[in-house]
Amino acid sequence: MEETPRHEAEGQAQHTVFTPPVAAGMTDANAPGYVLDAVTWFLLGNVFGDYRLTVTNQCERTARTIALAVYSGHVAPLPFSLSVWSGDRPAFVLAQYAGLLLPACTLTIRQYTTPTARTLTLKTDGTDGRLDTLIDRRELPSRSRMDIGYMRRRIASSAEANRTRITRAGERGLSVPEAVGMIAGGVWPSIAAIVIGG
Numbered sequence: 001m002e003e004t005p006r007h008e009a010e011g012q013a014q015h016t017v018f019t020p021p022v023a024a025g026m027t028d029a030n031a032p033g034y035v036l037d038a039v040t041w042f043l044l045g046n047v048f049g050d051y052r053l054t055v056t057n058q059c060e061r062t063a064r065t066i067a068l069a070v071y072s073g074h075v076a077p078l079p080f081s082l083s084v085w086s087g088d089r090p091a092f093v094l095a096q097y098a099g100l101l102l103p104a105c106t107l108t109i110r111q112y113t114t115p116t117a118r119t120l121t122l123k124t125d126g127t128d129g130r131l132d133t134l135i136d137r138r139e140l141p142s143r144s145r146m147d148i149g150y151m152r153r154r155i156a157s158s159a160e161a162n163r164t165r166i167t168r169a170g171e172r173g174l175s176v177p178e179a180v181g182m183i184a185g186g187v188w189p190s191i192a193a194i195v196i197g198g
């Protein structure tokens with residue numbers, strides 16, 4: 001008789017075991033699958049630190065969804081938004097990282113909405129924006145934003161290197177997330193279905 005793993009017996013969700021991209025046989029550091037895995041574990045590492053390997057499948061899938069949406073956003077702007085409740089701290093912080101990893105986006109925060117709710121538009125002068133490399137070096141609670149700046153440039157580099165392959169797949173009727181997921185292989189086509197709402 002096969003023994004049920006303890007975590008299943010207690011009704012806890014399973015999680016996958018992290019395999020670094022190189023150990024999984026991926027050697028092209030610009031391949032979408034390589035970069036998507038790196039972004040996923042970067043996100044989980046920033047949110048959970050040493051406990052990143054203990055997250056549930058749902059949390060890992062959320063990080064993968066954000067990784068694919070962000071990567072796709074570096075290929076072409078996508079019509080998507082993230083909605084997350086601040087009481088779900090892990091998801092809330094993952095969404096904040098998504099905003100920092102995208103090439104550009106709009107962040108909207110609502111405490112609650114009414115017909116008379118006023119929108120406060122916040123912005124700084126263009127001169128302030130030119131200090132982005134200094135801003136990227138400021139500390140966040142768990143990691144340096146310099147890491148985020150590096151990861152954002154890493155995603156952009158991979159997206160640019162694979163733009164032709166992704167575009168060709170798009171010419172066959174696939175959306176950008178579907179094309180990236182198909183090229184990346186593994187779990188990524190199913191994550192692409194989540195991103196496009198399938």
